[in-house]
Amino acid sequence: NAGVTQTPKFRVLKTGQSMTLLCAQDMNHEYMYWYRQDPGMGLRLIHYSVGEGTTAKGEVPDGYNVSRLKKQNFLLGLESAAPSQTSVYFCASTFRTGEQYFGPGTRLTVT
Amino acid sequence: KQEVTQIPAALSVPEGENLVLNCSFTDSAIYNLQWFRQDPGKGLTSLLLIQSSQREQTSGRLNASLDKSSGRSTLYIAASQPGDSATYLCAVKPDSGYSTLTFGKGTMLLVSP
Numbered sequence: 719n720a721g722v723t724q725t726p727k728f729r730v731l732k733t734g735q736s737m738t739l740l741c742a743q744d745m746n747h748e749y750m751y752w753y754r755q756d757p758g759m760g761l762r763l764i765h766y767s768v769g770e771g772t773t774a775k776g777e778v779p780d781g782y783n784v785s786r787l788k789k790q791n792f793l794l795g796l797e798s799a800a801p802s803q804t805s806v807y808f809c810a811s812t813f814r815t816g817e818q819y820f821g822p823g824t825r826l827t828v829t
Numbered sequence: 830k831q832e833v834t835q836i837p838a839a840l841s842v843p844e845g846e847n848l849v850l851n852c853s854f855t856d857s858a859i860y861n862l863q864w865f866r867q868d869p870g871k872g873l874t875s876l877l878l879i880q881s882s883q884r885e886q887t888s889g890r891l892n893a894s895l896d897k898s899s900g901r902s903t904l905y906i907a908a909s910q911p912g913d914s915a916t917y918l919c920a921v922k923p924d925s926g927y928s929t930l931t932f933g934k935g936t937m938l939l940v941s942p
Binding site (some may be wrong): 722751758759760761763766776808810815816817818819820821822823 | 860861863865870871872873874875878918920929930932933934935
């Protein structure tokens with residue numbers, strides 16, 4: 719039981735490049751989330767999903783897109799990376815009423 | 830809009846002390862409250878989950894209490910150890926639909942030997 723895993727762990731992008739972050743969970747959770755964590759700003763929700771095939775915007779969705787084609791996977795895409803998207807990205811999952819479980823994070827730097 | 834505040838922002842104590850971390854929230858209509866621990870460069874680890882109908886939860890040396898009506902939760906750590914050094918975050922889940930967690934900014938704890 720791996721819990722929540724994230725790929726990759728680190729990435730450096732140049733402004734304008736694109737990339738996809740992958741989150742996978744093996745707990746059969748319905749809900750999945752993407753957060754970013756920045757110094758002094760705390761954790762902020764980017765997008766979330768309440769089930770396979772559904773997505774919704776969080777607090778800071780601009781510049782990101784997501785997809786949930788399979789229940790166990792939640793993808794976060796950056797179409798044209800900007801330096802303001804330098805951050806640590808966390809994925810999390812949960813049943814509707816339960817504890818939220820987090821992945822180890824992806825450290826992204828955009829130069 | 831729900832706001833979650835954690836005080837203090839940082840705390841330094843000698844090993845062996847009992848300590849209390851505070852979390853307050855502005856909207857008492859919550860479904861549950863969760864305490865997390867985050868080590869530097871790592872993800873968040875869930876410590877305790879308190880449902881809105883509960884007053885407290887315990888796990889080992891940790892005890893979390895919830896006073897929903899006053900919008901407060903405390904995390905009590907007994908007999909602190911250097912291994913407890915980490916950032917502790919609380920988060921509340923609103924009692925409505927698909928609403929998501931709102932996090933505090935955390936308390937950074939340093940326990941010195």
